[in-house]
Amino acid sequence: MGSMTEPAAVKTRRTPRPLDVDLGGAELRAICETMVLSRALDERMWLLNRQGRAHFTISCQGHEAAQVGTAAALRRGEDITLPYYRDLGVVLWMGMTPREVMLSFFARADDPNSGGRQMPNHWGHAGLRIISGSSPVGTQIPHAAGVALAAKIRHEPTVTAVYFGEGTTSEGDFHEGLNFAAIHRLPVIFVCENNGYAISVPRHKQMATATVAERAAAYGMPGIAVDGTDVLAVYRVMRRAVDRARSGQGPTLIDTRVHRFTPHSSDDDDRVYRPPEEVESARQQDPVEKFRRTLVQHDLLTTAQDHELRERVAAIVEDAVVFAEQSPLPAAADLTRHVFAESGRR
Amino acid sequence: MAANQEKPPRRANHAARQPAKTPPAGGGGGVPPSRAGPAQERRARGLGHPGPGGFGPPGRLAFTPEHREELQRLWGEMVLIRRFEERVAEMYTRARIGGYTHLNIGEEATVVGALTTLRPDDYIFSNYRDHGHALVRGIAPRAIMAELFGKETGVVHGRGGSMHIFDRERRFMGGYAIVGGPLALACGAGTAIRYRDEDLVVMCIFGEGSTNIGYFHESLNLAKLWRLPIVFLCVNNQYAMGAPVQADSSVPEIWRKPCAHDMPGERVDGMDLLAVCEAVTRAVRLAREQHEPSLVEALTYRYRGHSMADPARYRPQEEVNVWLARDPIVTFRQQLEQAGLMRPEEADAIERNAQALVDEAAQFAEASPAPEPTDLDRWVYA
Ligand SMILES: Cc1ncc(C[n+]2csc(CCOP(=O)(O)OP(=O)(O)O)c2C)c(N)n1
Ligand SMILES: Cc1ncc(C[n+]2csc(CCOP(=O)(O)OP(=O)(O)O)c2C)c(N)n1
Ligand SMILES: [Mg+2]
Ligand SMILES: [Mg+2]
Numbered sequence: 001m002g003s004m005t006e007p008a009a010v011k012t013r014r015t016p017r018p019l020d021v022d023l024g025g026a027e028l029r030a031i032c033e034t035m036v037l038s039r040a041l042d043e044r045m046w047l048l049n050r051q052g053r054a055h056f057t058i059s060c061q062g063h064e065a066a067q068v069g070t071a072a073a074l075r076r077g078e079d080i081t082l083p084y085y086r087d088l089g090v091v092l093w094m095g096m097t098p099r100e101v102m103l104s105f106f107a108r109a110d111d112p113n114s115g116g117r118q119m120p121n122h123w124g125h126a127g128l129r130i131i132s133g134s135s136p137v138g139t140q141i142p143h144a145a146g147v148a149l150a151a152k153i154r155h156e157p158t159v160t161a162v163y164f165g166e167g168t169t170s171e172g173d174f175h176e177g178l179n180f181a182a183i184h185r186l187p188v189i190f191v192c193e194n195n196g197y198a199i200s201v202p203r204h205k206q207m208a209t210a211t212v213a214e215r216a217a218a219y220g221m222p223g224i225a226v227d228g229t230d231v232l233a234v235y236r237v238m239r240r241a242v243d244r245a246r247s248g249q250g251p252t253l254i255d256t257r258v259h260r261f262t263p264h265s266s267d268d269d270d271r272v273y274r275p276p277e278e279v280e281s282a283r284q285q286d287p288v289e290k291f292r293r294t295l296v297q298h299d300l301l302t303t304a305q306d307h308e309l310r311e312r313v314a315a316i317v318e319d320a321v322v323f324a325e326q327s328p329l330p331a332a333a334d335l336t337r338h339v340f341a342e343s344g345r346r
Numbered sequence: 347m348a349a350n351q352e353k354p355p356r357r358a359n360h361a362a363r364q365p366a367k368t369p370p371a372g373g374g375g376g377v378p379p380s381r382a383g384p385a386q387e388r389r390a391r392g393l394g395h396p397g398p399g400g401f402g403p404p405g406r407l408a409f410t411p412e413h414r415e416e417l418q419r420l421w422g423e424m425v426l427i428r429r430f431e432e433r434v435a436e437m438y439t440r441a442r443i444g445g446y447t448h449l450n451i452g453e454e455a456t457v458v459g460a461l462t463t464l465r466p467d468d469y470i471f472s473n474y475r476d477h478g479h480a481l482v483r484g485i486a487p488r489a490i491m492a493e494l495f496g497k498e499t500g501v502v503h504g505r506g507g508s509m510h511i512f513d514r515e516r517r518f519m520g521g522y523a524i525v526g527g528p529l530a531l532a533c534g535a536g537t538a539i540r541y542r543d544e545d546l547v548v549m550c551i552f553g554e555g556s557t558n559i560g561y562f563h564e565s566l567n568l569a570k571l572w573r574l575p576i577v578f579l580c581v582n583n584q585y586a587m588g589a590p591v592q593a594d595s596s597v598p599e600i601w602r603k604p605c606a607h608d609m610p611g612e613r614v615d616g617m618d619l620l621a622v623c624e625a626v627t628r629a630v631r632l633a634r635e636q637h638e639p640s641l642v643e644a645l646t647y648r649y650r651g652h653s654m655a656d657p658a659r660y661r662p663q664e665e666v667n668v669w670l671a672r673d674p675i676v677t678f679r680q681q682l683e684q685a686g687l688m689r690p691e692e693a694d695a696i697e698r699n700a701q702a703l704v705d706e707a708a709q710f711a712e713a714s715p716a717p718e719p720t721d722l723d724r725w726v727y728a
Contacts, residue, residue: 170567172560175606179558182596208570208608218606219596 555586
């Protein structure tokens with residue numbers, strides 16, 4: 001990040017339209033900070049990977065508004081999330097600490113995600129009600145329907161949010177999960193982070209409809225497309241979906257249009273399948289920068305606060321890396337722990 | 347059926363779904379250019395049914411004298427299925443047939459109306475409810491019955507039984523026990539057709555319960571993306587075993603579901619043979635001439651339980667009665683007789699013929715030898 005310059009809009013300011021959200025300044029700044037932090041942690045992961053200090057990473061860059069905007073409409077510690085590998089922004093908002101993120105990234109013993117067993121970015125945290133996912137894409141979708149069914153049976157007010165990419169919506173798991181959730185009017189929200197690529201395969205080569213939102217009609221549930229680079233637009237849509245779910249009106253499919261700023265993962269070279277200009281122009285819509293600008297325009301983020309925020313984030317990232325890298329690796333004797341079910345443990 | 351296949355249907359409420367221009371008759375060889383056009387134009391719609399005699403334009407199958415022979419033949423196919431299935435039920439209770447057995451009784455108009463639109467070189471993928479499909483495809487009743495009996499003279503030498511009838515020559519690519527599985531296989535056949543640049547069509551037959559399986563979604567998606575010439579025929583008999591359609595499908599109107607793939611879908615009265623025939627003819631043309639897959643939902647009813655093991659206690663008798671009153675064999679006969687296209691003695695002759703075929707099939711199956719134990723592993727491995 002580093003190079004965030006003062007946006008031009010500040011100099012030629014007009015009275016901006018009111019923000020039309022039920023969030024106060026402190027909450028808006030917290031959302032902004034989580035987005036900035038997501039980006040900063042992610043950028044650091046790439047550096048560490050390229051330095052040979054970590055073997056793999058897969059990015060949230062470009063998706064931050066969709067992630068934090070949706071998570072911000074959930075209740076921390078009560079609602080359940082089933083994120084996919086890009087959802088650093090979701091798990092940070094739901095309470096995972098940067099240290100925990102880096103413990104998982106370096107596969108350390110104290111990693112709460114899986115004790116270093118899972119690949120990096122396979123989020124899971126029992127205490128925060130973040131449900132661990134598998135590497136095959138889409139498996140979390142029917143799981144989410146099951147989790148939401150449990151909440152319904154137990155008469156808990158819990159809402160479940162499950163995340164996936166647009167490529168994943170062509171999987172059978174998507175179909176079965178949405179069908180089941182719609183039949184039983186389950187309190188679950190299906191959030192698609194629609195970045196137009198499934199690794200190298202562009203959207204039009206893997207689905208026939210123009211949007212993912214359209215697919216909702218096949219399940220008789222609302223499907224809402226939203227600009228995923230606009231965190232408040234995302235929040236408003238998610239907010240309505242959460243209210244619907246919590247009041248027993250059933251599931252919603254949200255199609256957030258985002259850009260993937262990086263190659264698919266640290267093992268991918270996207271220059272072979274998309275022109276660099278495409279990413280360059282997408283970066284004009286950088287969700288983090290856009291939101292920071294909005295807050296500045298609305299006098300919700302002063303220059304001093306902005307400066308302070310970035311300093312804080314830089315320190316947090318630094319601390320997390322140092323902490324995690326110095327943490328012990330899992331002991332060889334513990335090889336089979338967290339792999340098979342253990343009696344007496346939950 | 348040739349006449350039926352050459353003339354495009356013309357009905358006001360079909361207009362939005364019609365190809366802009368009728369392709370030249372018989373010209374199926376060249377690969378037409380990609381069919382553009384606004385999505386709404388192809389969007390799934392439900393169709394009302396105009397009732398008997400509503401299929402106006404001359405040259406199409408209708409209750410008119412020039413179709414007399416064809417209509418009688420189609421009625422005869424339905425009668426054959428009914429008599430065959432009744433005999434299967436009897437033989438099952440007499441322990442001549444083992445395993446699972448699923449009957450087409452009640453669905454005859456859908457089965458005959460749909461399959462009669464195909465050419466002999468087109469492909470069919472069926473499911474476990476496949477006896478009627480095999481009969482209409484021209485597989486000998488005796489070869490099917492012997493298969494059900496598990497005899498060496500069965501169409502697959504008694505190895506498959508009721509759920510796995512298969513005949514490569516007739517491009518009857520099998521019954522399958524796994525719900526939804528054949529949809530993916532149909533995509534394979536469709537890909538082969540496109541790869542070889544043939545003007546063939548794949549018909550894939552499945553129940554409404556199968557549309558909730560992931561395979562349904564994945565298959566329709568690929569079929570649409572790769573423009574595979576497939577007719578997805580959903581036989582909506584309103585139950586998947588004991589589950590009524592609204593219990594397992596978030597959208598009980600199955601014809602709506604292909605909208606997730608921008609694929610056309612329509613519902614047709616599955617108790618009305620001509621209505622099914624017309625809708626499927628259109629779907630077949632779309633597939634053959636424009637490589638456009640589509641879904642036809644035929645709304646019908648099974649009069650018996652899911653399988654021979656199911657007494658069907660989960661549905662009220664009043665509901666069954668409503669559908670019994672619409673028995674396709676009875677109503678089609680009435681329509682033919684009212685139009686003066688079938689005399690009672692002709693109907694009796696057709697009945698007798700069907701009965702004789704079924705009697706012969708049962709005797710043949712009974713008298714046939716079981717497979718030799720020494721042949722146990724033949725046709726099991728490649
Ligand atoms: C079942 C399965 N098939 C293939 C893969 C390999 N794979 C990993 S990520 C991915 C792309 C998924 O694309 P999308 O759902 O659009 O998510 P994105 O990565 O673009 O956010 C694929 C194909 C997999 N992990 N699981
Ligand atoms: C994958 C799979 N799941 C479950 C079954 C058990 N099963 C056999 S038939 C059937 C019902 C299918 O209903 P539908 O698709 O409506 O067809 P119908 O039997 O009504 O013709 C089920 C659940 C199966 N054979 N395969
Ligand atoms: Mg994607
Ligand atoms: Mg059924």
